[in-house]
Amino acid sequence: MASIAAYSCVTGDYDEIKEVGQLAEPGVDYYFFTNNRDLTSDSWNVVYVDNEGLDNIRLARKIKVLGHPLLDKYDVTVWLDGASTLRKPVSCFIEEKCDLAKYSLVGFAHRERDSIYSEALECIKVGKDNRDVIEAQINGYREEGYPDHAGLIESTVMVRRGHDELLRQTMEAWFYEIEHKSYRDQLSFNYVARKTGLSFDLLPLNVFDNEYFGWSKHRIKEEEYQIARYNVIYGRDEEFSGSSYWTLPYLREGRASLIEFDIHKSCSEFKIELLKHAGAEWANLTIECGSLSSYNLVNWCNYYGVNYFDGGVPTLFLYGDFSAGEHVRISIEMRYPARDAYLSLIKRLNHDLIASRAGQAESHQGERSLLGAVKRRLIGSNCGRKA
Known part of the structure; x- marks a missing residue:
């Protein structure tokens, strides 16, 4: 029987630990890596790590991409983003969706884009990283002849085969791009995997909302909205x-x-x-x-x-x-409305919806859109778009 490790990482005070709870299963070890010594867990083995010269973002990316020596002994590793939540045991996902005899890595296809170039543009638009850094990186890929619409990973969840030398080399090359270029890791995975010839599978599922995984909003600080x-x-x-x-x-x-x-x-x-x-x-x-x-x-x-x-x-x-x-x-x-104002608004809208005649229900479609937006802002959601 294959040995399996699920692992995650949060650095700084970016997020809190999402407990595995009743979905923890025998035969799977759970590791949570962090440099925040205030974080503890009832269901994860918490491992404290040092930055070793990296900023918090790249430290998290290093753990995500390269793993940790504690993981080297396992036949299968499952990376879970710090905001990912389990809906089924990880072994179910591996057995039902991951052909690790054929592929070294199984992940998810991006739910909106299929191009690192359009992903780069989106990162620039929403300020995910320094614009000049992203442009230099992507223009370099273009000059090398990397094609457009050649696929794009959604790297929130990844299952990898252990003891795979080509996979190890690919992950090292991937982290090199992250460390020396943009830390937006989705910009470089498909490019690197194409160069090394890695065999991987990207599933056509929404990684944030499927029968195996959900998503809980990252912790958002109010000052992020002020700037x-x-x-x-x-x-x-x-x-x-x-x-x-x-x-x-x-x-x-x-x-x-x-x-x-x-x-x-x-x-x-x-x-x-x-x-x-x-x-x-x-x-x-x-x-x-x-x-x-x-x-x-x-x-x-x-x-x-x-x-x-x-x-x-x-x-x-x-x-x-x-x-x-x-x-x-x-x-x-x-x-942004305060929580009490938001709850009052929900109550009022719900009252009006109940009081409406059935033929007028369509006029309230926009209210659901508004409430979804306010809800994601105030209390997060188990499925939806990334931060």
């Missing part, structure tokens, strides 16, 4: 062009968030994505730009006289005969 950023976008979303995307921080003026920048190039339209504000209340939007003829703000709704951004990315489209260098100044007040 949120916005995107200014010229051109098509699918086009990887650093000159078309500008990610900038909000300024503050009293209760208002300020968006100020000079238009990068002459155009008739562009858009601004208000990152990390799905579920927020908003009010008092003003736009100052001499050439502006019209605008459109999308992904919002009004309930009981209050404007809310719903589950999509709040996006402001601006139209006009814009010239390069023209200044734009936008002011908007945005805040």
Whole structure:
């Protein structure tokens, strides 16, 4: 019988331990690696590690990719992201979905994209890592001739075959990319695996919501929202062009968030994505730009006289005969409802839904979208999008 180890890692105070609970099974050892000595667990073997010169993000990536000497003796290892939760024992997933006689690694295909180039663009748009670092890395892959739409891993859960020399070499090459280039590991896995010839399988399942695994939102600190950023976008979303995307921080003026920048190039339209504000209340939007003829703000709704951004990315489209260098100044007040206000809103909406006639139920579809956005913001969710 194969020996199996499931393992996870959290560094700093990024997250808490998700207990295995009743899904812990005989024959599987559970290891949780962390440099946070305040973390303890009832179901994981907690192993404290040192940074050894790495920042917290790359330390977590090192454990994720290279494992740990304690894992070397196992025939199979199962990596679980710190926010992953079990819905079935890991042995069920291995037996039912993982052909480790054929593949050295089994993971999940990305649920939205199939290209490291589009993934890089998304990372730039939402500020996941330094833009210059990502562009240099991805442009290097392009110059080497790495193809577009060649697959993209969702590395939240990975099952790997032990005692596999090519796999070991591939993981070392993967971590080299992470350590010396962008720490966004999904940018480099498919590239490295193609170079080494690793045999791997990416399952066409949503890694965040399937019969084996769920997902619980990472701990989010309020200050992360206070330093949120916005995107200014010229051109098509699918086009990887650093000159078309500008990610900038909000300024503050009293209760208002300020968006100020000079238009990068002459155009008739562009858009601004208000990152990390799905579920927020908003009010008092003003736009100052001499050439502006019209605008459109999308992904919002009004309930009981209050404007809310719903589950999509709040996006402001601006139209006009814009010239390069023209200044734009936008002011908007945005805040997240307190928990009590959120619960009160749910109660009121639910009351109205129950009171509605059956034929009017469709008019409340937007409310579910809003509540989902606010719920993810305040209390997390067992399935949904990544942080």
